[in-house]
Amino acid sequence: MVSSDLPEDVKRLLREHIYSVEQLEILLLLRSMPEEAFDARAVHDQLRTSETSAAARLLDLSERGFLQALTTQQGTSFRYAPNTEWLAATTDRLAHAYSERRYRVMELVFSKPIENLRVFADAFRFRKDKSDG
Amino acid sequence: MAEAVYLLCAVASLACAALLLRSYGSGGMKLILWTSLCFVGLAINNVILFVDLAVFPGVDLSLWRNLTALGSVAVLLYGLIASDLA
Amino acid sequence: MDKLALNAFCSGAFALACLAVALFFFRFWRKSQERLFAILCSAFALLALERTVLASVPAAHESRHWIYLARLVAFALIIIGVLDKNRPARLP
Numbered sequence: 494m495v496s497s498d499l500p501e502d503v504k505r506l507l508r509e510h511i512y513s514v515e516q517l518e519i520l521l522l523l524r525s526m527p528e529e530a531f532d533a534r535a536v537h538d539q540l541r542t543s544e545t546s547a548a549a550r551l552l553d554l555s556e557r558g559f560l561q562a563l564t565t566q567q568g569t570s571f572r573y574a575p576n577t578e579w580l581a582a583t584t585d586r587l588a589h590a591y592s593e594r595r596y597r598v599m600e601l602v603f604s605k606p607i608e609n610l611r612v613f614a615d616a617f618r619f620r621k622d623k624s625d626g
Numbered sequence: 627m628a629e630a631v632y633l634l635c636a637v638a639s640l641a642c643a644a645l646l647l648r649s650y651g652s653g654g655m656k657l658i659l660w661t662s663l664c665f666v667g668l669a670i671n672n673v674i675l676f677v678d679l680a681v682f683p684g685v686d687l688s689l690w691r692n693l694t695a696l697g698s699v700a701v702l703l704y705g706l707i708a709s710d711l712a
Numbered sequence: 713m714d715k716l717a718l719n720a721f722c723s724g725a726f727a728l729a730c731l732a733v734a735l736f737f738f739r740f741w742r743k744s745q746e747r748l749f750a751i752l753c754s755a756f757a758l759l760a761l762e763r764t765v766l767a768s769v770p771a772a773h774e775s776r777h778w779i780y781l782a783r784l785v786a787f788a789l790i791i792i793g794v795l796d797k798n799r800p801a802r803l804p
Contacts, residue, residue: 610740610746
């Protein structure tokens with residue numbers, strides 16, 4: 494391990510909440526425009542990721558407390574609105590770390606046992622949905 | 627009544643095993659295989675329990691019941707330890 | 713080996729193995745927040761409990777003892793967990 498590694502709380506945030514690069518990019522996209530509400534279509538337009546996948550990530554991020562869901566007649570859209578101070582502050586530091594040390598962040602995302610846990614849990618599905626980035 | 631319960635448990639266990647084996651078949655972690663084998667074993671255990679109580683009440687199959695139960699969970703436990711997850 | 717002793721040995725080992733498996737799933741649940749793991753943890757903990765009660769109550773016959781319901785609940789939980797995992801996503 495390098496002596497000047499990422500801050501501990503950023504590592505903890507990654508460990509507990511972030512399991513794919515796609516999810517991370519969506520989070521940071523919404524964070525960069527906090528006054529905008531995004532739906533799956535908007536995310537697709539910005540990041541070129543599949544809409545189904547984006548929809549699942551948006552829902553997941555809102556359940557984790559990063560985003561606020563807004564339901565209208567047109568459907569559900571999401572806005573960046575972390576529900577705790579720690580989440581807000583640490584996501585800011587994560588965004589900074591991602592711009593400065595992208596590969597280190599990605600390394601931490603990929604080496605996570607949580608990803609494998611999700612894979613294990615997905616084994617209990619009837620239909621396999623390869624929705625991940 | 628209890629006999630019906632054991633049969634239900636056997637069916638439930640077998641259904642899980644089938645689901646997991648299918649997942650494992652389309653390229654999966656070893657742990658999925660061990661879990662499905664555990665469910666197969668538990669299904670067998672419940673069937674033996676049913677047979678012991680309802681079909682052959684005179685014969686004591688307690689040893690087979692115990693061994694299948696223990697074997698099933700031991701397989702899963704081995705898989706969990708070896709999988710190096712979390 | 714004496715049959716009774718062997719049965720008792722296997723019973724005890726089974727209960728402890730179930731408990732260990734439950735602990736693994738508990739840890740998985742804490743790490744991943746996957747509800748399925750919490751359900752599996754409870755199911756295996758119930759199986760351990762059932763075996764422990766059966767061993768503690770003298771001469772308990774499995775069909776005349778209410779404890780067999782714990783086994784039913786355990787497997788019902790597993791089925792519920794699987795069904796819950798397969799619920800369709802809520803977003804359009």
